[in-house]
Every structure is written in C-alpha cells, then in structure tokens.
Amino acid sequence: MDNTLNVVRIPKELRLILELMKEGNHQYVQKHQESLCRDIDWNFFIKLTIHHRVYPLLNFKIKMLDESLVPAYVFQFLNHQYKKNTFQMLRLSAEMERVSKLFSEQNIRTVFLKGPVLAQDLYGDLSLRTSSDLDILIPIEKLEKAEELLLALGYEKDDYIETVLNDWRWRHHHVTYIHPRTKMKLEIHWRLHPGPGKEPSFNELWERKSKSELTSYPVYLLGTEDLFLFLVSHGARHGWSRLRWLVDIRQLMRQRVDWIKLYNLFKTYHNPHVGGQAVILASQLLNTQIVEEIKPLLVDKRSKELAQEAIFYLENMVNLHTDPVPEEVSEYHKRHLFSLMSVEQKLFFIMSFFHPYPEDADTLPLPKKLHFLYFPLRPLLWVWRKTRKRALS
Structure with missing residues (x-):
C-alpha cells in the first residue's frame, strides 16, 4: 500500500523543522540547506518550535545548518529555551x-x-x-x-x-x-x-x-506496549497537533517493542487503525523505519486516510488547548475525532448522549433523589436549550 501523504500545504518553516528532525537526514540537510533556508520567516520558525515543543532537540539539530544561513538570535533562542527546559525538568x-x-x-x-x-x-x-x-x-x-x-x-x-x-x-x-x-x-x-x-x-x-x-x-x-498504546491514543485525540507527540512515537518505535503483543492490545481496544495512523505519520514525516512486525497495523486503508486528515493540524498550527478554538477548527476536530472511532466506540459515544449532563441539572434543578428523572427528561431539556439559544441569537 502506498502511504505517501500530501504535505504541500505545510508551511515551509515547518517543513524545515521536519527535515531537521528526520531520522538519518544529516547528509540531505547539509546538501540542500541553502534551498531549505531560502525565504524562511525565522520569527515564525521560532513560534513553531514553541508550539510543537521541539526546541530542545532542535537546539542540537539546527547546528547541521551553516551559521551564515540562520540568524544568530535563532541559535541563541533555542539554546536559552533548552537550558530553561532543563531546569524545569x-x-x-x-x-x-x-x-x-x-x-x-x-x-x-x-x-x-x-x-x-x-x-x-x-x-x-x-x-x-x-x-x-x-x-x-x-x-x-x-x-x-x-x-x-x-x-x-x-x-x-x-x-x-x-x-x-x-x-x-x-x-x-x-x-x-x-x-x-x-x-x-x-x-x-x-x-x-x-x-x-x-x-x-x-x-x-x-x-x-x-x-x-x-x-x-x-x-x-x-510498560512499553501500554505506553505505545497510551501515547498513540493521546496524540490521535489531539490531532497530532504538536510534533513532539509524533517524535515520542518515533523514539518508542526504536525500542524493543513486542509488536505482536502491541497489535493484540490495539485489537482489544478497537483501534488498530489509530496505531496505523501514528506509524504512517512517523514514517512519512520523520523517516522512521517500519520493521516487518509493524505492518499488520498498516493493512487497513483507514490508517492512511486518518493520517492524511491529521496533516490539517500541521498546515494550520492548530492549538486545541487555548480557548476559544476557531469554529472551523473545532468543527473539523469533532469530525476527525468521530472518524477515529471504531463502530463499537461510535455506538458508546452516541449512547453517552442519553446519559444526563450537568447542564440538565442547571436547566431544571431537581433534588438529588430525583436525579434519575433526568434520563427520560434529557431529550426535552436538550430541545429546550437549543430552542432558547436560537431565540437569544
């Protein structure tokens, strides 16, 4: 299966970061450094290193570039952030x-x-x-x-x-x-x-x-396999919107992973396609080597589709942790989260809407012993809130 991703809309500053972060990419970067650094907005480059939380590694990686191509303040900034982070850790x-x-x-x-x-x-x-x-x-x-x-x-x-x-x-x-x-x-x-x-x-x-x-x-x-499962699920839930999470997967793929045990964990929790998404992103964006034992995660074409969907978060420097999230980003993220779910997960997710929410208690306060009534009342309360919201707007 061809897992090549369309990355043409990723900003050139982030493409430079990716080239510096790629595995075994030293010779390529040195050979093409002039074209890679051409017309780079170095202030935006710095913003991206902060957003993606990769400045500790870039502090060393950027030294692959000739000093004449990179403003001195970029080297100074990365070194300062590296030292600051070391004290924090x-x-x-x-x-x-x-x-x-x-x-x-x-x-x-x-x-x-x-x-x-x-x-x-x-x-x-x-x-x-x-x-x-x-x-x-x-x-x-x-x-x-x-x-x-x-x-x-x-x-x-x-x-x-x-x-x-x-x-x-x-x-x-x-x-x-x-x-x-x-x-x-x-x-x-x-x-x-x-x-x-x-x-x-x-x-x-x-x-x-x-x-x-x-x-x-x-x-x-x-443990290693549980950590892989956790980091993949966490990164996917956030759209891989920070490159640091993907670098973590790259680092973990270099370790002694029991891939059969890991695949069984993904099957148990209904998300091998999400594991495949992470492996494709790590491979395509960071040159991470895919060993033979990982390939069962890649047979589902959904993995490639989900990986391509995640490129949106790199094209737009999406920050899901700072409110308010722009409406178009919020809507895209809701759809993407739903597409990550298996059939069983989607069923649980839809069923969860029928369980009372705290907003129901705000809309119609009831004594605690009568809270069970929120189950039959929830559809009515939901319609009431939607109708009132439209009326107010």
Missing part, C-alpha cells in the same frame, strides 16, 4: 520523586504517564523533551486520599468537575492541582483517557509497569 523530577514517595508511604500505587520519566525512557536524557506538569495515574478509589495529601503539601485544586449521577467517573479522566507558590502543576488521573471507551484497568497496567532509572526512590511508568 529537574524541578519536575524532584517533585515527582517527592510525590511518589509520599503516595507510596500511604499505600497509593502511582504510575507516571509522561514528564521526566518519559523523557529519560525515550530519549535517554530528561533535557531533550519538554513537560509543563506531572501526570499521575492512581486507582480511582484512592482519589480522596491523594487529594488530602496534596492539599497538605500546599496544592490547590484547580478544576472542580460538575457531575450528575456520577458521570465524572467515565466522562472525565483527571483532576488538576496547582501549587500557588511554586506553580507546580499535577494532573491526577484515574483513567488514561476521557470516556466513554474501553481501556486497560489500573491493575492490568500496574502488573505490566516499568521502573524508571531516573530517580533513587522507585518511580514507575507504563
């Missing part, structure tokens, strides 16, 4: 070890999903990947205890989830805590991803966990 490492020790002493099993352990595991150097916070997965029954411990450390809960009939347990997947003095941010997860959707239980993930070599006190991260 060291701070996160210290806090990660402290929280891991505290939780362990209180019998809370913890698995760190990203952050310094991921940088060390994938890149062999925590300074080569960026992180702004710590993502910690714990059993759902330990959430209350974890909050108690974090509040005692001075953290404050940043987001209070509105819920009705306990839908928070599956509609959401984490809650955020921020320390007002240190500005340290922690996300405590009880699921890997927001629901509805099938995913491995905490106990399964714990049994397959890996131990990080980064700290003296034991700190754990996901």
